[in-house]
Amino acid sequence: MLKPVSRFQADAIDAWIFDLDNTIYPERSGLFDRVSRRMTLFIQNLFDLDRDRAFALQKDLLNRFGTTASGLMQEHNIDPSDFMAFVHDINLDDIDHDPELDQLLAGLPGTKVIFTNGTERHAEQILNAFGISHHFSGCYDIIRGQFRPKPDPVVYQELLRHHGITPGRAVMVEDMAVNLKPAYDLGITTVWLQQELDLSRSRMDNGHIDFIDYDLKTFLRKVA
Structure with missing residues (x-):
């Protein structure tokens, strides 16, 4: 309550x-947007998709599996360590x-x-x-x-x-x-x-x- x-x-x-x-x-800082963009790029590269289709798949996996990484693991047998290393490779020098x-x-x-x-x-x-x-x-x-x-x-x-x-x-x-x-x-x-x-x-x-x-x-x- x-x-x-x-x-x-x-x-x-x-x-x-x-x-x-x-x-x-x-959220309004936009910092997580940097991670999200890397997720989209990973999926683009993995499945040879354009950005819009990759973003749609990213959100679909998130909604169905709780995280994009879990969806890639369970539905596509992707090594989650590779995914995590890629998406968290963001520049924080301006923080x-x-x-x-x-x-x-x-x-x-x-x-x-x-x-x-x-x-x-x-x-x-x-x-x-x-x-x-x-x-x-x-x-x-x-x-x-x-x-x-x-x-x-x-x-x-x-x-x-x-x-x-x-x-x-x-x-x-x-x-x-x-x-x-x-x-x-x-x-x-x-x-x-x-x-x-x-x-x-x-x-x-x-x-x-x-x-x-x-x-x-x-x-x-x-x-x-």
């Missing part, structure tokens, strides 16, 4: 679980450190981990680019999850075991509402960053959402 962010109790939290892309940084986000994360009590359908290497690159990698004690990525993406409930349980997290004292922050359902079912407090560029997701059943905000820094300013 939705609650006002003013009722969020940070001192009751021992572990913070953050998604990476479009969560650590806002500056974010002192405010650094300070806000420093104000959060407890352990902080990344939970991503991308790779740990990609997470490290993003966190280093923003100057915030020192806040995170670990990363549970798609490789550790044996390429089972969120929202597969099994990987949430494995994440908790791997990092010794107590669900009732943890919070998960994520931009995709569907990925919060398994966390909620485990007793984790859920925070949905409802990205302003994709408000269509607000039409889904949000009974598994505890708190909603619009970007990470806006949320952390209220609770840190």
Whole structure:
């Protein structure tokens, strides 16, 4: 059940679980677009398609399998490691450190981990680019999850075991509402960053959402 962010109790939290892309940084930054364009290019090259047809296939695989990589694995027997290496080969030289986000994360009590359908290497690159990698004690990525993406409930349980997290004292922050359902079912407090560029997701059943905000820094300013 939705609650006002003013009722969020940070001192009751021992572990913070953050998604990476479009969560650590806002969707409006366009940063994930760089990855998405590389996905399209990979599919273009693989199947000799024009950009529009490759993009359509990319989104079809995403919708049916949870991630484009999972779709390529299951339907086309593609080595996901090759795909991941290609799509995460993006230039981050124009990304500056974010002192405010650094300070806000420093104000959060407890352990902080990344939970991503991308790779740990990609997470490290993003966190280093923003100057915030020192806040995170670990990363549970798609490789550790044996390429089972969120929202597969099994990987949430494995994440908790791997990092010794107590669900009732943890919070998960994520931009995709569907990925919060398994966390909620485990007793984790859920925070949905409802990205302003994709408000269509607000039409889904949000009974598994505890708190909603619009970007990470806006949320952390209220609770840190």
